[in-house]
Amino acid sequence: MSTTPLLEVAGLDVDFDGRPAVRELGLTLRRGEVLGLVGESGSGKSATALAVLGLLPGNAAVRGSVRLDGTELLGLPERELTRIRGRRVSMVFQDPLSAFTPVYRLGDQIAEAVRAHQDVSRERAAERAVELLDLVGIPEPALRARSFPHEFSGGMRQRAMIAMAMANDPDLILADEPTTALDVTIQAQVLDVLRTARQATGAALLLVSHDLGVIAGTADRVAVMRDGRVVEQGTVDDVFRRPREPYTRELLAAVPRLDATRRPRPGSGEPVLRVRGLTRTFPVLKGTAFRRRVGTVYAVDGVDLEVRRGETLALVGESGSGKSTTLFELLELARPEGGSIELFGQQPGTLGKAAARALRRRIQIVFQDPMASLDPRMPVGDIVAEPLRTQGAGRAAAGRRVRELLAQVGLDPADAERYPHEFSGGQRQRIGIARALSVEPELLVLDEPVSALDVSVQAGVLELLQRLKDELGLAYLFVSHDLSVVRNIADRVSVMYLGRTVEAGPVDEVFAAPRHPYTQALLSAVPLPDPELERKRTRILLAGDPPSPTRRYEGCRFRGRCPLYAELAEQERKRCAVDVPVFEGDGVACHFPRVRSVV
Amino acid sequence: MSTALETPPEGLEPQGPEKAVPDKAPAGRGTVVLRRFLRDRTALAGAVVLLLLFLLAFAGPYVTPWSYSHIDYTALRAAPSADHWWGTNRIGQDVFAQTVRGLQKSLVIGLLVAVLATGLASLVGACAGYFGGWTDRLLMFFVDLLLVFPSFLVIAIISPRLRSGGWFAFVGLLAVFGWMITARVVRSMTLSLKEREFVRAARFMGVGPFRIIWRHILPNIASFLIIDATIQVGGAVMSETALSYFGFGVQPPDVSLGTLIASGTSAAVTYPWMFFFAAGLLVLFVLAVNLVGDGLRDALDPTARRGTR
Structure with missing residues (x-):
């Protein structure tokens, strides 16, 4: 040697x-x-x-x-x-x-x-x-x-x-x-x-x-x-x-940590958003001249959500679990393919034009990629003013509001005449937030708002989101695959697997005592920035990849990869294979839920 | 709060930390683009040249005593002189009077055809791409149909009937047969833009489809549209010449730059004034349009190096 x-x-x-x-x-x-x-x-x-x-x-x-x-x-x-x-x-x-x-x-x-x-x-x-x-x-x-x-x-x-x-x-x-x-x-x-x-x-x-x-x-x-x-x-x-x-x-x-101790503050009162059994399928087409349907992608297949006023609900799941499809279904403001959506007590899709427009104002979105979601050929002022102008605000009023908004998200009001490419990633995301806030929405949908950002920038944006929520009393639907971020911003969390909600509850309870085996595996897979704790943790390794969403599953769709299923007795397994576990309220969609601490 | 449905969006009182906010509204895209354009010196030069050309074309006939069709039998093929500034042609017509008259025609034909053709192309292409489905299929079928038609033949057949409509009808014809390929390109560019997040963002804000096309799609393909339009300008002037040669379009005794160049080509070496004034003005015209186009493109594209200076 x-x-x-x-x-x-x-x-x-x-x-x-x-x-x-x-x-x-x-x-x-x-x-x-x-x-x-x-x-x-x-x-x-x-x-x-x-x-x-x-x-x-x-x-x-x-x-x-x-x-x-x-x-x-x-x-x-x-x-x-x-x-x-x-x-x-x-x-x-x-x-x-x-x-x-x-x-x-x-x-x-x-x-x-x-x-x-x-x-x-x-x-x-x-x-x-x-x-x-x-x-x-x-x-x-x-x-x-x-x-x-x-x-x-x-x-x-x-x-x-x-x-x-x-x-x-x-x-x-x-x-x-x-x-x-x-x-x-x-x-x-x-x-x-x-x-x-x-x-x-x-x-x-x-x-x-x-x-x-x-x-x-x-x-x-x-x-x-x-x-x-x-x-x-x-x-x-x-x-x-x-x-x-x-x-x-x-x-x-x-670095946001999974083992943070922030106390969540779940909202109370009327839910601003209630989703029950939402489904959405896409056809799989084949052929160019004569397209024919050869299959179906069950992208969303039974999602339940509830966001109350003033709270942050995190929607968690891996790629392909149907998070984004769920969001887009909500924002289309159309009648869902299956299940029900209730926004501020109204059912989108049944509304007239004026009512739908008024509803649009109350729900706004911030996208994941701050470069792609801002029109590169539009000055920032026009970008931020767009929802306002769409709602019918005059040029002068919108202009004044743009300056306020830019100041509110921590940018210089004079930046309104510059173009998006002149800003850094974090600043662009702030522009995206300012745009969403311009019409004073009550529910803000955040689609992975910080996953494209570096940690130090991420912290700033998360802090801004937290501050805005406190100041304006907003409700957030926060979609993320990053559980550490979720732990630090969410009040409640809802976990999705293969188009279905599997577990939901207050974020501290779910993270400390996850009941669904998938939630446990997900949590245990998140690395902690602490070498000593890391060495002591046991990882629940899931076998294989998530199965294809083009199939319909009998019984529990997680059982193929479920570590718990492997330990079950014959009789119990039969139940998993036949019965679809039903999810209700703040609960868990598992026939044999067992708490297991993994953080 | 749950009855806030009817709240108009104008209730926009300042919230959060109050900061000193100047009253003046920030400049919108139009103002910013204009400002960037005016900062671009070459583009400005192009615009000035274009303006001067128009001035020459429309004020020129008033400063010369000659009319474009008048024949001066005392001066055949005369070289430029104090009497005939730019000389005379074979049959004694004043070249200056003819050139400015031709310039009038060509300026209008060139610019109008370019704007109409590119405008039509972007409208049809963007609609086909954005709406998709049957709109797309029908529009593209129509485009393909027009592409298959021998446009020259169609213009040749129709234009005698449109003679009463004057050459504006002719401009329309040239435009109608010059936009199809551009439309196809615009369509495919729209298809890829449509999937971009900022278009989706606009849709979720409730912005209408035509407004999305106008506000987000077209500015993002502006570079292509502008290049296309500048090429169309030169192309329109030349195809007008070709058609005029076959007896459609601008007919004698009326003239255009194209017909002047065509008739002067043979005399370019022996009597250069019959050819070079018209040819020079055409080159100047196309050059100026290109400069303006470049400037406009840079003004619209915030990442262009020029204009950000």
Whole structure:
């Protein structure tokens, strides 16, 4: 065992077209160690990872030194770098769909990685590919090796990506935000696979992430980056427990935590929104000239919601659970396909034009992506005034109101004449909020309002939302997949699985004592930014991916992945297979609810 | 509070922390775009040139003693002189009088055809894309039908009957046969814009479909529309010439820049004044339109480097 570190980066500078991205970066990584590289967007984490492999685009200028086992990598000819890439250092990318070639079978692509560096026969390489897929936990690996990348789900693809990275027993695996595009339960699976991969190959891991929780649970040491520099480096315990740099402290303080102790204040009185058994289906069409229906997507299939005046209801679920469809159904103000919607005691879809317009004013939405939801060709003033003008306000009145609103959300009223692209992500989201508030709504629908933002910006926006709610007495329907954020803003929470509400209740009760096994799994999958607690927690890993919403399910639709179902007696199982668990009020849709504390 | 349904949206008293808010309403998109346009010097130069061309075209006939159809038998193919400023042509007509007369026609034809064709294209394309379904199918069927028709032949057949309608009818004809491909492109651009969140946001605010098209869709495809319109200007002037050559459109003794250029081409080397004044003005015209178009595009596109200075 040599004493030279496996990877030694010193004085690394990266410029993109003359603009600095990384400055005087120094890192060391020993054999078998996991180094977490953490920072907000634009801090130069990805540029660092790519610089190690010499994969930066042509407009990047790299200076400094990157040594792998004592060999300098920078300035090495492309041919020799190629020999190192994949063989000694391999990479796991954020978006596994674009990292695979769509027209080749996955097994062949992994086999290709094997054959690129090892002199083995085609058959042997194919066998190895199947072994690798098996190792990363892909069921029926021999069969799945013959699938194309698009036939895999996001989590499966990321597993396959890890299998490919392991193909040649590398010394170092670089993982660039490997779980950012995935849901929490899938993230937990993938992090688990990454752990397996390290055990199998003994490789060191450079884990790049913006998620402090992921780093806390996985890394041995951590380096915090800001503006292209490492501001703090140390063991996870030291950095998380005793951060020395003010920036690290701020970052840690800004992270919303699942184990927060905020007391919710559920609203009282008349509900502003009541949804019962909402359903929405989409046809699956085939053919171009003569389209015919070949199936149905049951996107929303039994959603119950209730938001009271002055409270925040969080709608939680993973991607594909039907959260967004539910929202859009509400906002269309049309008669629902099935079930009932009641807004402020009225049934949308039965109203006349004027009444529908008045109802529009009372319910407004803030979108997830603040860039996409603001018209790039409209000055901010016009954007914020649009709902007002639609409601018939005059130009002068709307103009005055716009200035007030901008001040209210913490922007400069003079910004009204600027365009959205001149603002940062957090500021744009504030513009989106100002627009929604312009007509004095009573219910604000927030569709993942902070998930596109960095943690420090996120905190500011959440604080603004909280303040506005207190000042204006708003009710929020807050849709999110991020449970830590939900814990910190919601009063009540409603959990969805595959188009159905499975559990609801006050947020502190549900988080402290979840009754539905899915809620338990979801909560246990959220990483805490606390290495010590992280190590003690047990993860409930769900098997596989959420099933397809194109099927109708008999009985409980969660039973295929349910950890509780596996423990049940024969008689009890029958009930799960036949009876659909019914959800009522603040309850749980499970036949055998058992409280299990997981936070 | 639950009876607040009838509350008009005007009840907009300030809420929350009171801050010093100036009274003046912020400038809307129109004002901002105009301001950005006026800051763009090249575009402004283009606009000034265009204005001067109009001045020349409509004031020109009053400053020369000659009329465009008058024949001066004492000066055939005369070079420019104090008498005939830009010389005379083969049969002794004053080139200046003819050129300004032709400029009048070509300016109006070029700009009107461009505006009409692009306007029609954006209306039909955006409606087809935005509404989808049967609207889309019908409109696109109609567009394809027009594309299949040999437009030249149709214009040739119809235009003699429209002679009474003057050349405005002719402008209409040129526009009607020049918008289809643009419409198809506009439609596909609308299809992708329609899925964008800001369009959905507007819909959830209760903004009507036509207003969404006008306010959100068209500004976002403005760059394409403006380029298309500037190309149409030159194209319209030239296709008018082609049609005039075959005896439709502008008929002698009336002239347009196109017919002047056509008849002067053969004399370009020997009697350059018969050709170059008309050709030069056409080039100047198209150039000015392009500059104005570029400026307008940059003014509408907030990310353009010019104009943000």
